[in-house]
Amino acid sequence: GAGVSQSPRYKVAKRGQDVALRCDPISGHVSLFWYQQALGQGPEFLTYFQNEAQLDKSGLPSDRFFAERPEGSVSTLKIQRTQQEDSAVYLCASSFLGVSGANVLTFGAGSRLTVL
Amino acid sequence: AQSVTQPDIHITVSEGASLELRCNYSYGATPYLFWYVQSPGQGLQLLLKYFSGDTLVQGIKGFEAEFKRSQSSFNLRKPSVHWSDAAEYFCAVGTSGYALNFGKGTSLLVTP
Numbered sequence: 001g002a003g004v005s006q007s008p009r010y011k012v013a014k015r016g017q018d019v020a021l022r023c024d025p026i027s028g029h030v031s032l033f034w035y036q037q038a039l040g041q042g043p044e045f046l047t048y049f050q051n052e053a054q055l056d057k058s059g060l061p062s063d064r065f066f067a068e069r070p071e072g073s074v075s076t077l078k079i080q081r082t083q084q085e086d087s088a089v090y091l092c093a094s095s096f097l098g099v100s101g102a103n104v105l106t107f108g109a110g111s112r113l114t115v116l
Numbered sequence: 117a118q119s120v121t122q123p124d125i126h127i128t129v130s131e132g133a134s135l136e137l138r139c140n141y142s143y144g145a146t147p148y149l150f151w152y153v154q155s156p157g158q159g160l161q162l163l164l165k166y167f168s169g170d171t172l173v174q175g176i177k178g179f180e181a182e183f184k185r186s187q188s189s190f191n192l193r194k195p196s197v198h199w200s201d202a203a204e205y206f207c208a209v210g211t212s213g214y215a216l217n218f219g220k221g222t223s224l225l226v227t228p
Contacts (some may be wrong), residue, residue, distance in 0.1 A: 004159070042120075042206050042218030043160070091159065105216065107152075107159040 002026075004108035006092050012114045013082045021077045021111045025094030032075050033105060034067055035091040043091055049075060082115045089113075118143050120209050122219035129197050130227050137192040137222050139207030148210040149190040151181055154221075155203045163205075166190065177201070202226045 005024040013019050025032050031050055035043035036059075045059040051072040060067070064083075069075040079086055089112045093105040121140045129135050141147060148167050152160040164175025171183040181192045190207060204223050208216040 040220075042208075042220045043216075044218070045216070093160075104150075104162060104165060105160075107161075109157065109159040 004092055004094050004106055006090075006108035006111050008111060009109065010112050010114075012116065014116055015084060016081050018078065018080045019082055019113060021079075021090050021092075021113070023075045023077070023092030023094075023108060025073065025075070025092070026096075026106055027073075029094035029096050029106075031095040031097060032069055033093040033095075034075070034077050035093065036061075037089040037091055037110070039088070046077070046090075079113070082113075084115050087113055087115045118209075118211070118217060120207055120217050120219040122205075122207055122222050124222045125220070126223045126225065128225040128227060131199050132196050135192075135194045135197045135201070135224070137205050137207075137224070139190045139192065139219060141188050141190065141207075141209050143188075143209060143211060145211065146185065149181075149183060150208040150210070150216065151175065151179070151190075151192050152206045152208060152218075153177075153203050154206065160206065163192070197224075197226055199226045199228070 007022045033048050034046040036046050037043045047067045048056040049069040052069050064080045066078045089110040091107055091110045093107045095105050119142045123138050150165045151163040153163050154160050163179050164173050166173050166183045174180050179194050183190050204221045206221045207219040210216050
């Protein structure tokens with residue numbers, strides 16, 4: 001597609017529910033990133049995929065967070081047993097390049113998760 | 117420790133006035149530097165980037181930024197601000213890896 005598409009745009013979950021957030025990157029983009037942006041903060045790195053391989057998941061805050069990209073295109077970020085502190089905007093970004101500090105990321109509009 | 121600092125949380129400027137948003141970084145080597153803008157409900161849009169070469173870089177929407185190695189700074193400037201520039205601005209740094217480290221952002225308010 002023309003840009004990075006994320007769904008749902010808004011999600012309200014009750015504490016303890018599981019949620020799944022989807023990201024459709026730009027076609028042909030090798031790299032895919034997930035970031036978490038809390039209210040009033042800058043985005044924080046969660047995890048990185050190069051094609052279908054998850055090369056870095058060091059930013060995932062707990063084992064309740066899980067991400068996958070099984071066919072090297074669409075990615076899903078899953079949060080199990082949601083907690084209030086998980087409330088944030090989850091941003092997906094993709095890049096044509098592989099591992100490189102000169103990556104130019106294209107971001108989606110984000111999925112805003114509110115945990116009650 | 118590696119860090120990105122945007123000292124100004126909020127900035128208010130009059131429409132037509134000049135703008136400078138500050139960004140300082142702390143890294144062991146020269147990093148790759150970016151400025152992104154985020155409007156309400158929108159994703160982050162890349163304004164400009166610095167990888168190497170000319171330290172004054174031009175971006176979209178009339179923005180420019182200057183990399184000053186001696187000051188570890190990458191300040192964003194615009195000579196004349198428009199009301200549509202009101203948004204959140206993020207400075208970001210990439211190193212030899214791939215993830216970006218973002219500052220906490222500066223919120224720009226433009227008054228008539």
